[in-house]
Amino acid sequence: MRRKAVVLLSGGLDSAVTLFLALRNGYDCRALAFDYGQRHKAEIAGAKRIAAKAGVPLNVMRLPLPWKGSSLLDKKAVLPSGRTAREIKSGGIPTTYVPARNTVFLSIAASFAEAIGADTVFIGAHSEDSSGYPDCRREYLEAFDNVIKLGTRRGAEKRLGLEFPLADKTKAEIIRLGSSLGVPFQFTLSCYEGGKKPCMRCDSCVLRAKGFKEARVKDPCIIQKRK
Amino acid sequence: MRRKAVVLLSGGLDSAVTLFLALRNGYDCRALAFDYGQRHKAEIAGAKRIAAKAGVPLNVMRLPLPWKGSSLLDKKAVLPSGRTAREIKSGGIPTTYVPARNTVFLSIAASFAEAIGADTVFIGAHSEDSSGYPDCRREYLEAFDNVIKLGTRRGAEKRLGLEFPLADKTKAEIIRLGSSLGVPFQFTLSCYEGGKKPCMRCDSCVLRAKGFKEARVKDPCIIQKRK
Numbered sequence: 467m468r469r470k471a472v473v474l475l476s477g478g479l480d481s482a483v484t485l486f487l488a489l490r491n492g493y494d495c496r497a498l499a500f501d502y503g504q505r506h507k508a509e510i511a512g513a514k515r516i517a518a519k520a521g522v523p524l525n526v527m528r529l530p531l532p533w534k535g536s537s538l539l540d541k542k543a544v545l546p547s548g549r550t551a552r553e554i555k556s557g558g559i560p561t562t563y564v565p566a567r568n569t570v571f572l573s574i575a576a577s578f579a580e581a582i583g584a585d586t587v588f589i590g591a592h593s594e595d596s597s598g599y600p601d602c603r604r605e606y607l608e609a610f611d612n613v614i615k616l617g618t619r620r621g622a623e624k625r626l627g628l629e630f631p632l633a634d635k636t637k638a639e640i641i642r643l644g645s646s647l648g649v650p651f652q653f654t655l656s657c658y659e660g661g662k663k664p665c666m667r668c669d670s671c672v673l674r675a676k677g678f679k680e681a682r683v684k685d686p687c688i689i690q691k692r693k
Numbered sequence: 694m695r696r697k698a699v700v701l702l703s704g705g706l707d708s709a710v711t712l713f714l715a716l717r718n719g720y721d722c723r724a725l726a727f728d729y730g731q732r733h734k735a736e737i738a739g740a741k742r743i744a745a746k747a748g749v750p751l752n753v754m755r756l757p758l759p760w761k762g763s764s765l766l767d768k769k770a771v772l773p774s775g776r777t778a779r780e781i782k783s784g785g786i787p788t789t790y791v792p793a794r795n796t797v798f799l800s801i802a803a804s805f806a807e808a809i810g811a812d813t814v815f816i817g818a819h820s821e822d823s824s825g826y827p828d829c830r831r832e833y834l835e836a837f838d839n840v841i842k843l844g845t846r847r848g849a850e851k852r853l854g855l856e857f858p859l860a861d862k863t864k865a866e867i868i869r870l871g872s873s874l875g876v877p878f879q880f881t882l883s884c885y886e887g888g889k890k891p892c893m894r895c896d897s898c899v900l901r902a903k904g905f906k907e908a909r910v911k912d913p914c915i916i917q918k919r920k
Contacts, residue, residue, distance in 0.1 A: 531801075535807060564804075565807035570801055574797055577793035610844070614793075617793065617796050618796070
């Protein structure tokens with residue numbers, strides 16, 4: 467019997483690569499996305515397209531966090547913009563940080579995984595984001611794996627754990643991996659602004675463009691923009 | 694300035710004692726309760742009364758988990774009943790275990806705490822429940838504290854952590870402590886069945902009755918029942 471997995475799918479590039487990697491590794495996957503009040507709600511439509519392309523059922527959970535504390539939850543807030551990749555890297559935790567977001571998402575994914583008898587929760591958090599977001603660092607991900615192993619029935623039975631296969635990869639490495647796995651990059655959305663076209667100025671757009679350039683892969687979203 | 698805390702308040706006895714303890718220790722408290730599809734929804738009304746008595750604002754978050762996997766989420770399921778405290782203790786994880794429940798609640802509490810600039814998240818999990826529920830054990834609670842410290846902005850700045858002051862206490866010790874703090878036990882609900890009167894047969898009623906007996910304190914809920 468194929469091992470079951472719950473894969474966090476945001477509609478962005480990293481989680482799409484993670485889903486296709488889990489599928490290639492033989493997992494029977496269920497995708498989980500959140501409508502948590504993010505300004506870039508277009509992500510959710512992207513997650514639906516990616517899951518459909520992958521042939522994987524998607525569960526979209528409404529989880530409107532009743533508090534703010536992030537420029538990603540507040541449409542009136544000004545997003546960091548026009549920073550270079552180096553400035554992003556050295557700038558500390560940005561205002562787009564959503565309080566404990568990955569912890570909330572992972573905890574619900576762990577609950578879902580237990581309820582359906584899955585072995586693994588996958589998250590696409592990785593090293594470049596971890597320079598800004600504390601909940602993307604390897605040491606954090608290992609700590610959460612420990613929480614699953616101590617705090618769930620299946621974890622205590624050594625039948626549930628967290629995998630974070632992109633944790634130490636650069637964006638360029640992730641894009642090359644996704645390219646080899648046939649990830650439909652045209653459906654992935656990175657822009658924090660949430661407009662129909664990527665703004666090319668927010669941190670997420672800047673890191674994506676740098677990644678595609680370094681990977682020497684064309685970003686289909688940008689090609690569409692230039693048409 | 695008083696230190697702010699987020700206190701998980703279920704409407705049960707343990708979390709009520711934790712709230713009154715945090716208040717006595719000088720914290721400016723916000724209580725957080727969840728409407729997560731539990732069969733004993735009466736808890737939420739209890740949480741409202743307890744928070745009102747304590748003079749603390751209460752945030753009730755709707756979080757209907759779209760999966761089951763617990764007799765506490767499924768009104769048609771049969772609850773464990775008529776077991777002695779010893780049988781409960783030796784019986785392993787009961788069917789009332791809700792997949793990753795404390796992890797989900799704590800993660801949302803951590804997000805709330807960051808958003809309002811709190812220093813501490815309080816949870817009333819303790820040793821007697823920990824014999825059955827993996828997510829009530831001290832080692833689990835310490836692992837979650839580590840997640841907060843690594844995975845949140847305030848945690849990384851050493852300004853947010855988890856406190857679990859009841860972790861090593863018996864139910865009788867918790868009741869004696871609550872009694873000394875003036876906890877309104879009459880508003881606390883323990884019964885899993887969720888009826889107007891405690892069933893006195895579910896695990897939670899059995900452990901509560903044993904605790905009051907050992908503490909030599911009268912349970913006002915039972916007195917009311919006998920009227």
